[in-house]
Structure formats: structure tokens, C-alpha cells
Amino acid sequence: MLKEELRKRARSMVKIPADFQTIIEEYADGENGDGEAMFSWINEERDEGITVKLDLEGNLTSLTIDMNHSHTNEINLSVEERQERAEQFLLLHYPNALEDLTFYEMKKLNDAYRFYYERIVMDLPLKHAGSLIDVDSEGNIVKFSYKAALEIPEIPTTLIQKEKLIEHVHNRLDFQQTITNLYTNLHHVAEDGIRLVYEPEPSFMTYKADVLSPTLSIVHDEDVQENYVSLQPPPNTAAQKDLSLETIIGITEGMEMIREVDMGEEKGVVWRDRNWKMEDHDLSMDSFFKRHSEDTVKAFISKKTGIVRSFVWFNERSGNLKLTREECLVKAIDFLQTILPDYDKYLQLMVRDSEEEFEDTRKKEVFSFRVHNGKGIPVQLEIVVVAVNRETGLVDHYSGPSMDIEQLSEISTEPAISKNEARDIFFNHLDFELSWNKDYGGESESYILVYQACDRYSRTPIRYIDARTGEVITAKDK
Structure with missing residues (x-):
């Protein structure tokens, strides 16, 4: 048409x-x-x-x-x-x-x-x-x-035995003690909350069903080894208190708020230069994104605490500085001290063994920090990110913890069950279920029949074993 x-x-x-x-x-x-x-x-x-x-x-x-x-x-x-x-x-x-x-x-x-x-x-x-x-x-x-399905897959004539898959998992499975935030809309739990759990590793347990020896449907690259460096507050530097949101984010007098959106527990706020005008205007997707994002500063703010949870500058800022990565790290730490006064108790700098030196032309230095409970137990999926502009020394991007990290000190870190007991509970619930997955390895759209690890009762993936109660925590969807 x-x-x-x-x-x-x-x-x-x-x-x-x-x-x-x-x-x-x-x-x-x-x-x-x-x-x-x-x-x-x-x-x-x-x-x-x-x-x-x-x-x-x-x-x-x-x-x-x-x-x-x-x-x-x-x-x-x-x-x-x-x-x-x-x-x-x-x-x-x-x-x-x-x-x-x-x-x-x-x-x-x-x-x-x-x-x-x-x-x-x-x-x-x-x-x-x-x-x-x-x-x-x-x-x-x-x-x-x-x-529409462009190609209907052929039905395999032979399937691998589930017992072989369970044996394969048994020989390679380990458990990591971690803290996680559980949500009733994502997990089979009675209420939302933070818990101490055992997480199975590896978590990806999907096997090709028509190959008679255990074969993962997707082969993941070896994880890059990461080291975690503990932090200390900068010496002789007092944290600045009672700073406005605009000051923390870096909003200037020449900018105005153009949008504020209620997002449930947070509100989204967008600023842009008062004199900004869009040169070309049409109804394309590219034009839409330019109108909403070009030269803006976007922030997400907790409605409960009024604290900035994250922000990003799409408005490029330039300067005459040529900061090294070490100097940028000092700037990042100074910023964390302002926005998270107790950061040193709960954050560790993530350093990869294979991390390469970037060229001097790189405009930003990005630092990632693992969140832990103050006693070394990591909080799953909680990463704090700070990006420092090498030319200005200003923070162009910040992504903070999704929770009040001071809550972490209130969580009991003494498991009531051992790792071996969690392992036994896991295997008492482990089963495999057939499923058709997209096969992204070929040139055209096709399907592959797989066995997906699941809980034998809920038929959904096992995410965790509660370290205090032994409860099996499963996902709500496959």
C-alpha cells in the first residue's frame, strides 16, 4: 500500500x-x-x-x-x-x-x-x-x-533422557549466597521484600532436546573475572548536605523543567535549555526521540525520600580539562559522598582483569560499584554507576541503588540452612520441561526444541532457595 x-x-x-x-x-x-x-x-x-x-x-x-x-x-x-x-x-x-x-x-x-x-x-x-x-x-x-510463524519446525524423532540432564546439572551446579529484592509480580512469594537467599549458578539451564548428550542451547562466553575493591571516604573532606536536586544533577539557571511524569514510586523530571529549538520537525521516530531527548537532562527521583535515584545528561558538556581515570575516580567518590553519605560501607569498586586502557580521546570515564550488605554479601542486580566527564570533571550519568541501602544492615546474614541443604532442596524440586525456543544461530527464522529447567510443582524456573526458611522461590512466568 x-x-x-x-x-x-x-x-x-x-x-x-x-x-x-x-x-x-x-x-x-x-x-x-x-x-x-x-x-x-x-x-x-x-x-x-x-x-x-x-x-x-x-x-x-x-x-x-x-x-x-x-x-x-x-x-x-x-x-x-x-x-x-x-x-x-x-x-x-x-x-x-x-x-x-x-x-x-x-x-x-x-x-x-x-x-x-x-x-x-x-x-x-x-x-x-x-x-x-x-x-x-x-x-x-x-x-x-x-x-505468523514463518517456518514450522520438524518434530524430533528422539529426545534426550531427563536423567542425563539432571546428572549434568548435579555435576556443575553451585550456589551463591546473595541478597535479593523479591516482588510478588515476578516471583511466587507472599509479599515483596528483601531476603537472604541461595542463588543457583549457573542459572542458565536450557538444553537441546534432540541431542542425546547434554548440550546447552546457548553457549555463553566465559565470564570476565571481576575484582572488588573496598572504598574509603576521601580524607579531610566533609560531605555536603542539604543540596538541591538541581545542584546535585548540575542543572543551571539557563535551563527549565519541560516535563514531569508520575511513575509510581518515582517521578521522572526532564530539563532543557530555555532557548532550545528543534531545527527540523517531522513525524518520524527519529524526530520524536529528538523532541523528547535531544539536549535534555533526565532524572528519576524517589517520591518517598526525595533522593535522586538516577540521572543522565543528553546535553553534551565540554571543557578544557584532561583528567586521567584516577582523577575521575576521585570525582566519582566525591559525588558518591554527597549523594550516598555511607557509600563506603556498602559499595565496592568493580575492576575487571581484562579491562583495557582507553585512549586519551575517551570523553567519559565510567565506574561501576557492586552493592553489598556491609559484610560482603552482594545484593543481586544492584550496581551503582557513575560516569565522569574528563573535560569538565562533572558527573554526566549516575544510576543509584533501587533500594534504601541502609535497610541492608537490618537483614540477618546468618543462614538457617547450609549450602548443601539448599542443594538438596533444589534437586528435590528440579524437573525439565519441553519448550520451543527461537534459534538465533541460523540465517533465517527457525525454532529449536529445548528442555528448560523448572520446578516440578509450579513448572516455572527456580530462582532461589531462601537461606532462612528453605523456601523454593520460583519465577511467575517461564
């Missing part, structure tokens, strides 16, 4: 409110004649939006409708009625879809039910193929996606 025809077709599929404005019209030609057209409309004041994606033949491939207003009528359709609406919508756009796709499962979301229609082979769905449809309480389709 021509661009004008695609635009008209996109508008015919959804009702665009009068107070919405067009922000994106993007046309992308792909290989072999395929491609995509994307259209987005928003009401920026209410943070509402509608996005439609079509293939170049005009078929709907994706629809997202984000509206903040609450439902005003008393319609509250049953699950069965919502599924009927989902199938009607699917067949409206793909009349023959149910010849290839089968209803597979349904999930309850906050204000909608999500229905999955999958291409099934060996009673298993092909990943990243099929359709998902979200239907709200009034029967409105608020999310839709469709992707």
Missing part, C-alpha cells in the same frame, strides 16, 4: 479522540519486501496514547491503547464474553487465523484479561508467534499483536 493508504487504514481501525495529536508516522521497508508502518497519537497532558502498527499490505500487526480515565458505566463482561470479543477481533483482521492458531491460555491483568492464541506443535506453543489480545471490563480491545 501507499503511505497515504496506510495512514487512512490505520485511522479507520481506532477512534482517535479529538484532543489527541499525531506524533509518529513511520514507514520502514524491510528485507524481501516486508516492512512496517507505525502511527502514534497522544494526549501529552493526560499521558494517554494510541499506537497502531501495520505491515505494508495494511494488515494490523499491533495495537496499544493507553487511557487513564476510569470506566463510567456499569458494564462488566465475564471472562467468556471477553474471550468472545477477543476472537471476534482476531477474526475481523485475520479471518483464517483459527485454522492455524489455538486458544492456549488466559491471564488476569490489572484491568483486563489477556488471551493467547498460539501456533501449537507437539502440544507446545511456538514462541514469538501467534496473537495476544487484551480485553477490558467493557469489552474494549486495549492491546493486540499478531505474528
